[in-house]
Amino acid sequence: MAADERSELLQGTLELLVLRTLALEPMHGWGIAQRIRQLSRDTFAVQQGSLYPALQRMLRKGWISGEWRVTENNRRARYYALTAAGERRLSEERAEWERASAAVNWVLGGRRAGGAA
Amino acid sequence: MTRLWAELRERVRALVRRRDAEREMEDEFSFHLEMEAEELRRTGVEPDEAMRRARVAFGGTERMKEEVRDARGVRALEDLAFDLRLTFRRLVAQRGFTLVVVLTLGIGIGATTIVYGLLRGVVLAPLPYPDPQRLVMMEEITPDGSRFSVSLPNYRDFQREQRSFSHLAAVADRDVALLGTGDPLSLHAQSASAEYLPMFGIHPVLGRLPTAGEYSRGERTVVLTYALWQDRFGGTPDVLQRAIVLDGEPYSVAGVMPRDFETPGEPALWLPLANAHDAEREDHDLMAIGRLAEGVAIEAAESDLARIATRLGEAYPETNSGWSVQLTSLRERMVGESWPRAAWILMSAVGLLLLLTCVNVASLLLARSLERGRELSLRLALGASRGRLVRQLLTESLALSGLGAVAGIAIAVAFLPLVREALPADTPRLAGVKVEPTMMFVSLALALAVGLMFGMAPAIRAARMRAREALADHARGERPGAGRVREALVATEIALAALLLAGAGFLGTSLLRLQAVDTGFDTAGVLVVPLSLTSERYADGGVQRMVNGLEERLGSLSSVSAVGTSNVTPFGTWGTVVNLSVEGRPSGPGQTTFASWRAVTPGFFSAAGLRLLRGRLLENADHAPDAPDRIVVTETFANRLFPESDALGKRVAMGVNGTNWREIVGVVEDVRDLEVEQLPAPLFFLPGIGNWANVTLLLRAPGQSAAISPAVRAVIAELDPDLPVPAIEPLADRVRRSTAGPRFYLQVMSGFAFVALLLAAMGVYGTMSYTIARRTKEFGIRLALGARPGSVRRLVLRRAAVVAMVGLTTGTVAAVLLSSALGSMLYESPGVEPLTLAIGAVVLAAVVVLAALIPARRVARISAMRALRVDG
Numbered sequence: 001m002a003a004d005e006r007s008e009l010l011q012g013t014l015e016l017l018v019l020r021t022l023a024l025e026p027m028h029g030w031g032i033a034q035r036i037r038q039l040s041r042d043t044f045a046v047q048q049g050s051l052y053p054a055l056q057r058m059l060r061k062g063w064i065s066g067e068w069r070v071t072e073n074n075r076r077a078r079y080y081a082l083t084a085a086g087e088r089r090l091s092e093e094r095a096e097w098e099r100a101s102a103a104v105n106w107v108l109g110g111r112r113a114g115g116a117a
Numbered sequence: 118m119t120r121l122w123a124e125l126r127e128r129v130r131a132l133v134r135r136r137d138a139e140r141e142m143e144d145e146f147s148f149h150l151e152m153e154a155e156e157l158r159r160t161g162v163e164p165d166e167a168m169r170r171a172r173v174a175f176g177g178t179e180r181m182k183e184e185v186r187d188a189r190g191v192r193a194l195e196d197l198a199f200d201l202r203l204t205f206r207r208l209v210a211q212r213g214f215t216l217v218v219v220l221t222l223g224i225g226i227g228a229t230t231i232v233y234g235l236l237r238g239v240v241l242a243p244l245p246y247p248d249p250q251r252l253v254m255m256e257e258i259t260p261d262g263s264r265f266s267v268s269l270p271n272y273r274d275f276q277r278e279q280r281s282f283s284h285l286a287a288v289a290d291r292d293v294a295l296l297g298t299g300d301p302l303s304l305h306a307q308s309a310s311a312e313y314l315p316m317f318g319i320h321p322v323l324g325r326l327p328t329a330g331e332y333s334r335g336e337r338t339v340v341l342t343y344a345l346w347q348d349r350f351g352g353t354p355d356v357l358q359r360a361i362v363l364d365g366e367p368y369s370v371a372g373v374m375p376r377d378f379e380t381p382g383e384p385a386l387w388l389p390l391a392n393a394h395d396a397e398r399e400d401h402d403l404m405a406i407g408r409l410a411e412g413v414a415i416e417a418a419e420s421d422l423a424r425i426a427t428r429l430g431e432a433y434p435e436t437n438s439g440w441s442v443q444l445t446s447l448r449e450r451m452v453g454e455s456w457p458r459a460a461w462i463l464m465s466a467v468g469l470l471l472l473l474t475c476v477n478v479a480s481l482l483l484a485r486s487l488e489r490g491r492e493l494s495l496r497l498a499l500g501a502s503r504g505r506l507v508r509q510l511l512t513e514s515l516a517l518s519g520l521g522a523v524a525g526i527a528i529a530v531a532f533l534p535l536v537r538e539a540l541p542a543d544t545p546r547l548a549g550v551k552v553e554p555t556m557m558f559v560s561l562a563l564a565l566a567v568g569l570m571f572g573m574a575p576a577i578r579a580a581r582m583r584a585r586e587a588l589a590d591h592a593r594g595e596r597p598g599a600g601r602v603r604e605a606l607v608a609t610e611i612a613l614a615a616l617l618l619a620g621a622g623f624l625g626t627s628l629l630r631l632q633a634v635d636t637g638f639d640t641a642g643v644l645v646v647p648l649s650l651t652s653e654r655y656a657d658g659g660v661q662r663m664v665n666g667l668e669e670r671l672g673s674l675s676s677v678s679a680v681g682t683s684n685v686t687p688f689g690t691w692g693t694v695v696n697l698s699v700e701g702r703p704s705g706p707g708q709t710t711f712a713s714w715r716a717v718t719p720g721f722f723s724a725a726g727l728r729l730l731r732g733r734l735l736e737n738a739d740h741a742p743d744a745p746d747r748i749v750v751t752e753t754f755a756n757r758l759f760p761e762s763d764a765l766g767k768r769v770a771m772g773v774n775g776t777n778w779r780e781i782v783g784v785v786e787d788v789r790d791l792e793v794e795q796l797p798a799p800l801f802f803l804p805g806i807g808n809w810a811n812v813t814l815l816l817r818a819p820g821q822s823a824a825i826s827p828a829v830r831a832v833i834a835e836l837d838p839d840l841p842v843p844a845i846e847p848l849a850d851r852v853r854r855s856t857a858g859p860r861f862y863l864q865v866m867s868g869f870a871f872v873a874l875l876l877a878a879m880g881v882y883g884t885m886s887y888t889i890a891r892r893t894k895e896f897g898i899r900l901a902l903g904a905r906p907g908s909v910r911r912l913v914l915r916r917a918a919v920v921a922m923v924g925l926t927t928g929t930v931a932a933v934l935l936s937s938a939l940g941s942m943l944y945e946s947p948g949v950e951p952l953t954l955a956i957g958a959v960v961l962a963a964v965v966v967l968a969a970l971i972p973a974r975r976v977a978r979i980s981a982m983r984a985l986r987v988d989g
Contacts, residue, residue: 028145028148029145029148029149030148030149030152030153033149047174047175047176047181048149048153048174048175048176049146049175049176049177049178049180049181050176050181050184052142052145052146052181052184052185053181053184053185053187053188054188056185056188056189057188060188060189068141075148075151076144076148077145077148078141078144078145078148
C-alpha cells in the first residue's frame with residue numbers, strides 16, 4: 001500500500017516535470033529525460049524508462065501530442081509538444097504544487113517557500 | 118469535451134493500430150538507448166559498457182513496454198483478443214489433452230442433462246392441466262389395507278355426499294370395436310362420468326363436451342382424441358354431424374380434444390359411463406379422480422370422504438364394513454411408485470459420474486498447470502504482470518469448460534432419442550422427456566467452477582511467488598503438496614468408480630435373480646392372442662361359443678399342440694380379484710380373504726404349461742353346463758387359506774356371503790401372470806369364460822410360433838370378419854417386457870460404471886506418467902547407483918497401489934453403506950452382496966493395475982546417463 005502511494009506521488013510529480021519541460025519547447029523522450037535530470041538536479045532518480053508510460057498516459061489524456069520528426073543528427077525521434085489542455089493543466093498543477101509545498105515548508109520550519117525555478 | 122474526444126481517439130488509434138503503436142514504442146526505446154549510450158561514449162566510456170549502462174539507467178525494457186501498453190488504456194480488450202488467440206493455439210497444439218478434457222466434461226454434462234430430463238419429464242413435471250395440484254386420485258382401501266378400485270354405487274354415494282371437490286369423477290376402461298371407418302379397429306376407450314372431462318379444465322378443439330343432462334338421459338355421445346379424429350375421420354369438422362358405430366351401436370360425436378391432451382389410461386375416446394342401477398357394491402371397477410375445491414387440502418378432503426365411508430360401512434356392512442378411502446395426488450399416482458425411486462437413484466448415480474468427470478478434469482488440469490509452472494515463472498521473470506498471467510489462465514480454463522459444456526449439450530441432444538427408445542414402453546409421460554435447459558446451465562456452471570478452481574490454482578501460486586523463486590522452485594521439481602492433491606484426486610476417482618461399479622453390480626445380480634424367477638409358465642413356443650369380443654353378436658353366450666369355435670379350429674392346425682383361453686392377458690395391465698367366503702368359516706366385518714381368479718378353458722393349463730402339484734386339472738367335464746362347480750388353486754392359495762390342512766376337497770365361494778360353493782380339485786405351482794417382480798398372490802382358476810368380453814388365447818406351437826400368425830388371423834377373420842385384427846405376440850416377449858424397467862436401469866448404470874472405469878484408468882495412467890516423468894532424474898540416480906530397474910519400478914507401483922487401495926476401500930465401504938438406498942430397486946436383495954462387491958473391486962483393481970503398469974514399464978527403459986541429463 002505504502003509503495004503504491006509513493007509511486008502515485010512520483011507519477012504526479014513526473015507528469016508535472018514533463019509538462020514544465022515541454023512548456024519550453026517540443027522535445028523527444030530522451031531529451032525530456034535529460035532536461036528532468038538537470039531540472040531536478042539529479043535528485044529525481046527514477047529509471048528513465050518510467051518516462052514512457054507517463055508520456056503514454058499524458059497522450060491519452062490529451063495534455064501532449066506526439067509527432068515523428070528528424071533530429072538535428074538526422075535521426076527519427078518522436079517529439080512531444082504541449083497542447084492547450086496541457087498548458088491549462090500545467091498552470092493548475094503549478095498552483096497546486098506551490099500551495100502544497102508552501103504548506104509543507106511551513107510545517108517543517110516556517111521558512112518562506114520559494115517558487116521552484 | 119475535446120479532451121474526452123482526444124482520449125477516445127487515442128484509445129481507438131491504439132486499438133486499431135496496435136501493431137504501429139508497438140513498432141513506434143520499439144523505435145522510441147532504441148532511440149533513447151542509443152542517445153544515452155552516445156552521451157556516455159562522449160564522456161569516454163567503452164561502447165559496450167556505454168550500452169550496458171544505458172540499459173541499466175533505462176530499467177527493464179520489457180517491463181516498461183508492459184507499462185506503456187497498460188497506459189494505452191485498451192489493455193483489457195487487447196489482452197482478451199490476445200488471450201483468446203493464445204488459448205486457441207494452445208488448445209490446438211495440445212489436441213490430445215483438449216480432446217480428453219472436453220470429452221470427459223462433455224460426457225459428464227451430457228449424461229447429467231439426459232438423466233435430469235428423465236427425472237423432470239417423468240417424475241417432477243406438473244400435469245399439463247390448469248391447477249394440476251388440485252387433481253387427486255381416490256381409491257377405496259380394503260379392511261386389510263390394500264388399494265382398490267371404486268365401485269359404482271359407492272362412487273355415486275361419495276359423489277352426492279362429498280363437500281370437498283369441485284368435481285369428483287369416475288371412469289372405467291373399456292375396449293370397443295369401431296366399425297365403418299376402414300378395417301374394424303379395436304380401440305381402448307373409457308366410459309366416463311359427466312364430471313370427468315370438464316374436471317381437467319381443457320376445452321375441446323372442436324365441438325363441445327357433453328352436458329350432464331345428456332349423460333344422465335343416457336344419450337350416446339362420445340368425445341374423440343385428436344389422434345383418433347386425425348387417423349380415422351380425416352381431421353375434418355364434419356365428424357360432428359356423423360354417427361359413428363361402436364360395438365354395433367350408433368354414437369354421435371360431441372367434440373374432439375386437443376392434440377396434447379393426455380389423461381390417465383390414454384384412451385382413444387370417451388363414452389358415457391352407463392348409469393347401471395343394478396351395479397353391485399362389491400364390483401370395484403372404476404377409477405375415481407377428483408378436483409379439490411379451491412383452498413381445500415387433500416387431508417381435509419380425505420377426512421370428508423372417510424366420514425362418508427364410515428356411513429356406508431354402517432349402511433351396507435356386508436360389503437362396506439371396514440373399508441376406507443385414500444386420496445393421492447394424481448401426478449404421484451400416474452408416475453407410480455417405482456419411477457420416482459428409480460429416477461432419483463439414476464440421478465444420484467449420474468451425479469457421482471459428473472463428480473468423477475470433474476475430478477478427472479481437475480487432475481488433468483492440475484498436471485498441466487504444474488508443467489506450466491516453468492512457463493509462468495519465465496513469463497513473470499520477463500516482466501509479465503501477475504494479473505496478466507491470471508487473466509490468461511482464466512481464459513484458458515473458461516475456454517476448456519465452455520467447449521466441454523458445448524460437447525455435453527451436443528451429447529445430450531444426440532443421445533436423448535436413443536435413451537427414449539431404450540426406456541420401457543410403459544414409462545409414464547415418456548413424451549415429456551427432453552433436454553432441460555435448467556440442468557444444462559447447472560452442469561455448465563459446475564464445469565466452469567471446476568475449470569476455474571483447478572485452472573486457477575497455479576495462477577494463484579504464480580501470483581504469490583517472485584520470479585526468481587519460481588524458477589528456482591521449479592528446478593527443484595514437483596512440490597510435495599501438489600503430488601498429494603493429485604493422489605487424493607485419483608483416489609477419489611477410484612472410490613467413485615468403485616461405487617458406480619458396485620451399483621451396476623447390484624442391479625445386475627438383481628436382474629439375474631429376476632430373470633431366473635419361475636413365473637409358472639412354460640413360455641417356449643407360446644403365442645398370446647388378445648381379443649375383445651364386445652359387439653352385440655357376443656351377447657347371450659356368444660363369447661363362449663366364439664372361444665369354443667376358435668379353440669377347435671386353431672387346435673386342429675398341425676403345428677399347434679395346445680390351445681387355451683383366459684379372461685386375463687398374461688403380463689397385461691390388469692387382473693381380477695375377488696373377496697372369498699370359505700366354507701365353515703365365519704364371514705363378516707374384518708374377515709376378508711382376497712384372491713385373484715382367472716376364468717379359463719380346459720386347454721389353458723397345457724397351453725400355458727402350468728405344473729400340477731396335487732389332485733387334477735380342470736377337464737372338459739368340469740365345463741359342462743350342469744357340472745358341479747370346481748376350481749384349481751395355486752400353492753400360495755392353498756397354503757394361505759388352508760395352512761393346516763390339505764386344500765383338496767375344501768370349498769370356497771366368490772363374494773363375501775357367497776353360497777355358490779366351489780370345490781378345490783387340484784393345486785398347481787405358483788403363477789406370476791402380471792408382473793415378474795410381484796410375489797405370487799393366492800390365485801385360482803375356474804372353468805368357463807362366461808360372458809367376459811376380453812379374452813386371451815394362448816397357443817402352444819413349438820418351433821412354429823412365428824410362422825403361424827397368418828393362419829391364426831385367417832381363422833379369426835373366417836369366424837368374425839368384423840373382429841379387429843389382434844396383435845399376436847410371443848408370451849416370452851411379454852414376460853421380457855415385464856422386466857424392461859430393471860433392464861433399463863441396469864443398462865444405464867452399466868454405462869455409467871463403464872465410463873467411470875475408463876475415467877479412473879485415465880486418472881491413474883495420467884498420474885503415473887506424470888510422476889515418472891518428474892522423477893526421471895531421481896530414478897536415473899538410483900539406477901546409476903546400482904538399483905535394479907525392477908526395484909525402481911516397484912517403488913513407483915507401490916505408491917500407485919497405496920492410492921488405489923485407499924480409493925477402493927473408501928468406494929467399497931461407501932457402496933456397502935449406500936446399498937440400502939438401492940435396496941428398494943433390487944429384486945429380493947440379500948442385503949450386502951460380498952461376491953458382487955468383490956467382483957467389482959477385482960475388475961476395478963485389474964484396470965487400475967493395468968493403467969499403472971503401462972507407464973511404469975517406462976521406468977525400466979530409463980537410461981541412467983540420459984536421465985541425469987534431463988533438465989529440471
